[in-house]
Amino acid sequence: MKASSTILGILGAAAAGAFIGVLFAPDKGSNTRKKIKDKSKDYGDNIKTKFDNVVSTITSNGKEILQEGKSKLNQVKEDYNTLKDDVKTVKSNY
Template identity: 50%
Template sequence: MKSTSKILLGVITAAAAGAVIGMLFAPDKGNEIRSKVKKTANELADELLNAIRRGKSQYQDAKDDLRNKAYELKGKAQQKVEEMADEADEQYNATKKKLQVS
């Protein structure tokens, strides 16, 4: 787990714990407290799901970028190999021609 994810999870957990503790010490009736706890839990769950969705999206973007760069490098490598092979052929033919002339 990346440090950013750990920090986000810690912040969400701390916020949830703080909210629950704050509600338990509030001078409200039991059903009001339960309602607030439920509402806060739902809000935190939504925040967590949104964070997970953003993380998945960022992961997919990074994966796509990496794949594209790999294909680009593969193409450049193939082109370079072909250029080197052509150059080697030219040098071979030039050397062969010089040897035949001599």
């Protein structure tokens, strides 16, 4: 999560910088408001895309980890059953 927090922080700082730059640029008020609105929409879309990518990555990795865990659990169960059968065999020979 640290990487996603860093990405969101960088995007937020860039948005704030662009916003301040537009406010201090010499232009008519209506043009400035339009630029702010357009930039805000662009940054919002960009942040949403980044967030969706982070969520997708986390979900994908979570599914892989879960699948690997299930596989390991099944292997442990098989090993346990084999060991249990071996113990029964040894007991029956004595």
